[in-house]
């Protein structure tokens with residue numbers, strides 16, 4: 001399948017989709033999935049701009065709202081993470097991920113999903129040491145302080161991601177994994193961004209948790225954004241005896257501006273029909289670590305060796321099978337996006353409610369929404385009691401109903417499982433090994449001549465209604481033929 005990768009979006013969805021359609025026409029190809037590495041700016045209403053930490057001159061509606069209210073149709077399935085310029089009030093409705101608009105899926109604070117069986121994980125926000133150990137205490141309406149701290153990465157999501165033991169194909173983070181500059185053309189980077197010199201010298205450029213995850217998870221690809229510059233790198237992974245084992249191909253892209261490297265197309269073999277699904281290993285970890293959720297400003301440390309508390313939440317095959325069984329054998333994400341009214345307070349999103357009911361998770365929004373003086377405990381344990389109470393009050397009393405409704409949703413919306421598109425040619429499935437690349441730029445070359453192109457299964461992800469004529473004159477300013485978009 002063809003995956004388009006975008007750096008920071010900054011609300012420019014129209015331009016990004018037009019560019020993808022331009023490339024599709026020029027290369028006579030079809031993009032199956034778009035990944036956006038943060039600064040998405042899901043602004044639905046003018047009031048959302050107040051929740052976004054951006055200077056006044058950048059507070060614009062841009063184009064997301066058109067896809068939100070149905071004025072426009074997303075031409076390609078889009079998966080995003082959050083960055084440091086977000087309508088955080090809206091993102092917070094979906095802490096465990098969900099649809100921001102039809103066909104636009106947000107990964108939440110952190111999560112893993114599968115598309116065509118390819119495992120795609122993400123860590124939203126940016127790293128700031130002073131907030132790393134805090135709980136997710138922020139909520140709308142924000143103060144000037146919480147408007148900024150709300151998007152800082154927390155140790156809970158880092159801890160959860162560290163429990164993942166099965167291979168992840170693609171990881172997304174908004175800021176770069178710390179130290180990644182050592183694995184690419186540093187001289188070229190400094191020529192473009194001289195001001196990074198000091199941070200590079202002191203090894204303070206990038207996110208330490210993302211760095212640790214890169215070396216631990218060893219995904220095939222890692223995509224980032226944030227620094228508004230194109231930079232690629234290859235990180236080798238070795239066995240304990242020092243033998244070469246595998247590598248991670250890193251790519252960071254620019255923001256969406258004329259003549260900038262903001263988009264790349266990759267060809268990645270898929271293993272299953274092109275459907276978006278939840279990842280059972282991630283769900284198992286999410287479920288088993290729900291008690292570690294902290295919604296206080298105070299620091300909270302994750303369990304580790306030396307105490308009686310459980311600290312290894314590795315999912316066993318049985319745990320994973322139990323999750324699959326709980327979902328009736330089908331983890332396809334239902335198309336359950338619902339537009340909501342313009343609210344300034346905490347809003348309970350039904351997508352989060354459904355997922356929480358399925359997995360027995362706490363919806364932080366329900367807790368924060370009902371918070372009064374009796375909930376002012378600093379201890380994790382009493383917080384858990386509160387959340388349990390809130391949870392059982394709000395969730396359906398009959399678990400079976402919840403399960404049925406999820407499955408009903410899935411079976412109504414997902415494509416017919418026996419349709420021809422499900423039968424991926426075996427050659428394509430086995431193509432994974434052919435993605436052997438020594439140069440990242442080689443591997444991200446979307447010349448359109450790949451053998452996969454003709455065999456790509458054609459799912460209904462593209463809306464048939466979207467036949468907008470692309471404007472070549474406008475598009476040309478976003479597309480430089482010298483660049484390696486093609």
Ligand SMILES: [Mn+2]
Nearest residue numbers: 039083084226
């Ligand atoms: Mn950013």
